[in-house]
Every structure is written in structure tokens, then in C-alpha cells.
Amino acid sequence: MKKIGVLVTGGAGYIGSHVVVELIEEGFGVVILDNFENAESDVPQRLERIVGDEIRVVRGDVRNGTLVAETLKKSGIDIVVHLAGKKAVGESFSKPLDYYDANVGGAISLLEAMQSSNKPALVFSSSATVYAPSDRMLLSESADLGPINPYGRSKLMIEEIVSDAVISGDLTSAITLRYFNPVGAHPSAMIGEQPSNASNNLFPFIAQTAAGWRERVRVFGDDYPTPDGTGVRDYIHVVDLARGHVAAIRHLMGRSPQGKHSKVNLGTGTGYSVKEAIDAFSQACGFEVPHDIVGRRPGDVSTCVADPRLAAETLGWRAEMSLERMCCDHWAFQRTLRDRRPDDRV
Ligand code: UFG
Numbered sequence: 001m002k003k004i005g006v007l008v009t010g011g012a013g014y015i016g017s018h019v020v021v022e023l024i025e026e027g028f029g030v031v032i033l034d035n036f037e038n039a040e041s042d043v044p045q046r047l048e049r050i051v052g053d054e055i056r057v058v059r060g061d062v063r064n065g066t067l068v069a070e071t072l073k074k075s076g077i078d079i080v081v082h083l084a085g086k087k088a089v090g091e092s093f094s095k096p097l098d099y100y101d102a103n104v105g106g107a108i109s110l111l112e113a114m115q116s117s118n119k120p121a122l123v124f125s126s127s128a129t130v131y132a133p134s135d136r137m138l139l140s141e142s143a144d145l146g147p148i149n150p151y152g153r154s155k156l157m158i159e160e161i162v163s164d165a166v167i168s169g170d171l172t173s174a175i176t177l178r179y180f181n182p183v184g185a186h187p188s189a190m191i192g193e194q195p196s197n198a199s200n201n202l203f204p205f206i207a208q209t210a211a212g213w214r215e216r217v218r219v220f221g222d223d224y225p226t227p228d229g230t231g232v233r234d235y236i237h238v239v240d241l242a243r244g245h246v247a248a249i250r251h252l253m254g255r256s257p258q259g260k261h262s263k264v265n266l267g268t269g270t271g272y273s274v275k276e277a278i279d280a281f282s283q284a285c286g287f288e289v290p291h292d293i294v295g296r297r298p299g300d301v302s303t304c305v306a307d308p309r310l311a312a313e314t315l316g317w318r319a320e321m322s323l324e325r326m327c328c329d330h331w332a333f334q335r336t337l338r339d340r341r342p343d344d345r346v
Contacts, residue, residue, distance in 0.1 A: 003029030005077040006249065009062050009110065010084035012039035014193040015182055017047060018242035019081060024051045026246050031075045035061040038196050046190045062106040068113035072120065079249050082110055083125040088199050092151035103154035107161060115170045121252045122162065122174040123245055128304055130156040130178060138307035141263050148299060159263065166261040173258040175248045180234035180267035180306045182241050184326035185333035192333030206278055207334035210285045217289060219274050221296035230274035232303040234267040237321035241266055247317035267306025268319040284327035
């Protein structure tokens with residue numbers, strides 16, 4: 001029987017590589033499309049070692065419409081999981097045109113190619129950053145939208161483009177997944193986050209400090225209205241997040257009638273503060289990760305935690321892994337980087 005064909009754009013990246021593993025383990029036929037701008041060239045080999053099978057990889061940019069259309073047709077793709085794009089919030093302020101070109105331009109080019117082939121359904125990788133900053137305890141999908149950086153605006157624009165394409169019939173069906181804060185790594189420690197220099201997320205900083213690549217973690221503010229004064233986020237294990245994509249695909253396949261675009265949060269529903277995250281990581285690595293309190297980072301909100309109920313109700317998916325597990329897996333992968341990428345030390 002022919003496997004259901006899934007094209008994963010950005011499939012060699014941090015989240016994409018974990019999605020690829022979960023899809024293959026669930027019996028899908030996967031093709032990766034990646035330009036390797038923010039992924040190491042040997043990720044496909046590492047993925048093959050994890051899944052014990054060959055993986056088809058197309059090296060190229062999602063904005064290359066001819067290449068994408070050809071890949072969709074040749075590989076008999078039924079579903080596209082679109083993760084390719086730029087994702088560093090800070091960098092999006094200094095290079096907004098690059099962000100709109102790669103993210104919005106990339107999505108339009110992909111949708112055109114999908115329209116000209118056999119019209120596969122779409123799972124789109126969005127972000128909690130599309131929500132307006134808010135003091136609400138939990139952010140549900142109906143919370144006010146209002147991203148405050150070009151990266152977030154590019155994600156919201158794509159969500160709207162996807163909705164219009166579904167209404168017009170150019171796209172058959174779509175699910176947008178709004179990620180909260182993905183962390184951790186595959187339990188094999190063979191794939192994980194290898195952040196570019198533009199990234200300034202908390203977990204890579206903690207892990208690099210624990211590895212001795214950095215001196216101290218800077219905690220951005222301890223005067224927020226949270227229990228210990230530091231910012232609270234909904235950290236989600238990247239393997240849980242990847243499994244959310246499998247659930248979304250199963251939902252799309254069983255959906256009838258077609259012609260809908262749902263938007264669903266992927267988060268745990270539990271928030272942890274920066275201090276709690278550093279403490280949990282310190283437990284995982286067996287020593288205290290040095291840190292200092294510094295001033296707030298402009299643009300940060302105090303709390304951002306998902307209301308995860310819609311994902312449970314519609315996709316039958318829930319995050320399962322604890323903060324402890326996220327830290328242990330993140331640390332195990334970071335230790336492998338010490339040997340593989342010694343030049344990355346800062
Ligand atoms: N933080 C520090 N020190 C650091 C880095 C971060 O204290 O060196 C704090 C931040 O102030 C915040 C928390 O750690 O309170 C998390 O910060 P991240 O940069 O890891 O994550 P953000 O919540 O700011 O943003 C992330 C992604 C976005 C995504 C968003 C969704 O970077 O792409 O989550 O909520 F959109």
C-alpha cells in the first residue's frame with residue numbers, strides 16, 4: 001500500500017527534524033525540503049540513523065516554485081508541513097525585508113506550487129508570538145491577535161493568506177499550529193537545537209553556559225508580576241510538539257468536509273519562570289548554572305502560557321513530557337555539541 005506522502009519544508013531544522021522522525025515512525029512517507037541555511041548538512045544522515053531507513057532530501061529553497069511543484073508531483077505528496085522560514089525575533093527587526101521575503105514570500109510561493117499540483121493539505125508552523133501581549137492567565141486561540149515584532153507579523157500574515165486560500169478553494173484544507181516555547185531534544189541526543197548566532201532564546205543560553213561556552217546566563221528582569229518576578233513561559237518538549245504535527249495530519253486526513261482552516265495552540269498549559277527553568281536545568285546537569293539578574297529585555301511580556309484544550313478536543317493530542325525531561329534531553333544533546341562543534345564556543 002502506498003504510504004501517505006508528507007513534504008516537510010525546513011525538515012532539517014530543529015523542529016522539522018523532530019517532526020520527520022515522528023512521521024516516519026508513524027508510517028508516513030516523508031520528503032524533506034531544506035535550503036540548509038540554518039541546519040547542519042549531516043542532519044539527514046543523523047535522521048537516517050535514528051529511523052533506520054533512507055530519507056529523501058531535496059536541497060533547495062521553498063521560494064523556488066518550480067522545484068517545489070516538481071517535488072510535489074514526483075513524490076506524490078498528500079500533505080505539506082511548512083516549517084521553513086526565519087525565526088529569530090531580534091534579527092527580524094534589523095532585517096525585516098529578509099523576514100517578509102523568506103516567510104511570507106516563501107509561503108506564497110509554496111501555496112502556488114501546491115495549487116498547481118494535486119492540491120495537498122497544509123499544516124502550517126506558526127507561533128504564540130501572533131497573540132497580542134496580554135495579562136490573561138492562559139492564551140486560547142480566540143485571544144486578541146497583535147504581534148509586536150516583524151517575525152510575528154510575518155507569521156500572522158501567512159495565517160491570513162492561508163485562510164483566504166482555503167476560502168477561495170486554492171487550498172483544500174489547513175491547520176495552523178501555534179507553538180509556545182519548544183525546548184529539549186530527541187532522546188537519542190542525535191538531533192536537537194543548534195541555534196544560529198541570531199538566536200537569543202533562554203534554553204540555548206542555559207545549555208551553553210552549563211557547557212562552559214558562556215560565563216553566565218543573564219536573567220532579563222526579576223520585577224515582573226509573577227511569583228518569583230522572572231518571566232513565565234510555556235516550555236514544551238520538541239518531541240511532544242512533533243507529535244502534535246502527527247495528530248494534526250491525522251485530523252486533516254479524517255476531516256470532512258474539507259475547506260477549513262483551524263488554528264490550534266501547541267503548548268502544555270503550564271508556565272515556568274526563568275528561575276525555575278535554570279533550577280531545573282541545574283538539577284539535570286548536576287551543578288548550578290551561573291546566572292545574574294539584569295534589566296528587562298525590551299518587548300518581553302511577563303507571562304505567555306497556552307490554553308491547550310482545543311488541541312486535546314480536536315486533535316486528541318496533549319503534551320506529556322515534564323520540564324525535567326526537557327532539561328535532561330536538552331543537556332544530553334548539548335554535550336554532544338561540545339565534541340561536534342568546538343568552534344561554536346563563545
Ligand atoms: N530570557 C532570559 N535570558 C535570556 C533569554 C531569555 O532571561 O538570555 C527570558 C526572557 O526574558 C523570557 C524567557 O526567558 O522571559 C523566554 O525567552 P525566549 O527568548 O526563550 O522566548 P520568548 O518567549 O521570548 O520567545 C519565544 C520564541 C519566539 C516565539 C515565542 C512564542 O523565540 O519565536 O517564544 O511565545 F514566538
